[in-house]
Amino acid sequence: MKIAHISDLHFFSGKFFLSDLFSKKFLGKMNAFVRRKDHFITNHLDRMVASFIKEEVEAVIISGDFTTTSDKAEFEMAKSFLDDLETAGITAFIVPGNHDVYTSKACKEKFFYHYLSPKKALSLNGWDMLLLDCTIDNPPFLANGSFTKEHEEEVITFLKNTKKCMIINHFPLDESQQKHKLLGGETLKKILFSHKGTILYMHGHTHKTKYSNPCEPVHIFNSSEATVKEQFKYHLIELKEETFSYKEVKYFQ
Numbered sequence: 001m002k003i004a005h006i007s008d009l010h011f012f013s014g015k016f017f018l019s020d021l022f023s024k025k026f027l028g029k030m031n032a033f034v035r036r037k038d039h040f041i042t043n044h045l046d047r048m049v050a051s052f053i054k055e056e057v058e059a060v061i062i063s064g065d066f067t068t069t070s071d072k073a074e075f076e077m078a079k080s081f082l083d084d085l086e087t088a089g090i091t092a093f094i095v096p097g098n099h100d101v102y103t104s105k106a107c108k109e110k111f112f113y114h115y116l117s118p119k120k121a122l123s124l125n126g127w128d129m130l131l132l133d134c135t136i137d138n139p140p141f142l143a144n145g146s147f148t149k150e151h152e153e154e155v156i157t158f159l160k161n162t163k164k165c166m167i168i169n170h171f172p173l174d175e176s177q178q179k180h181k182l183l184g185g186e187t188l189k190k191i192l193f194s195h196k197g198t199i200l201y202m203h204g205h206t207h208k209t210k211y212s213n214p215c216e217p218v219h220i221f222n223s224s225e226a227t228v229k230e231q232f233k234y235h236l237i238e239l240k241e242e243t244f245s246y247k248e249v250k251y252f253q
């Protein structure tokens, strides 16, 4: 069974509202206008879907940051992309990123869950799946996640019953910049690195494409250049009975 992993699409509507002036959104939208809108290009996503169809992808994992400032219009753009996947017969499994809880209101009122109606995790070809939401309400200039005691229990319980699995979280296990870190991430790393079965840890957040295997049997996929200008990449992963294979795919030149 073939799946794709993508992250950090960062839809941006370009719309400004008066109320944005008094919110963290003003900074986010100014930043998007000056820098981000020419960096994250969502115009070629139809090519991505065409590439998924060509590669016979059955499911897509999307590890967060669908939006830029958690605007309703941005979530609607993200929903439309999810609808396109569904029309193509591809099931999406999703978690939120820090940009999907950009304001206190978006975080508290769970806009991500309201607008995007995520599907429950399923086992794919015998590979169990855990969708981990570590987002928090960040003040301006911070982009942290938090791995809490509840997450710890959730991960330990999940790992007890699995020999091969995928864990999806927006935040990487290692991040040197304090203001972008997964707080408590060392605990998660310790739990994963001491597990006996195979773990595919899939994240985004850093806007890079990378596979690494820092500790057998933990395999880390970062696929957060899905809409980055001149990159347009995703990871294609084939889930086999006991093992897996992967490659990077560039869907647009």
Ligand SMILES: [Fe+2]
Pocket: 065, 097, 098, 099, 143, 170, 204, 205, 206
């Ligand atoms: Fe992020």
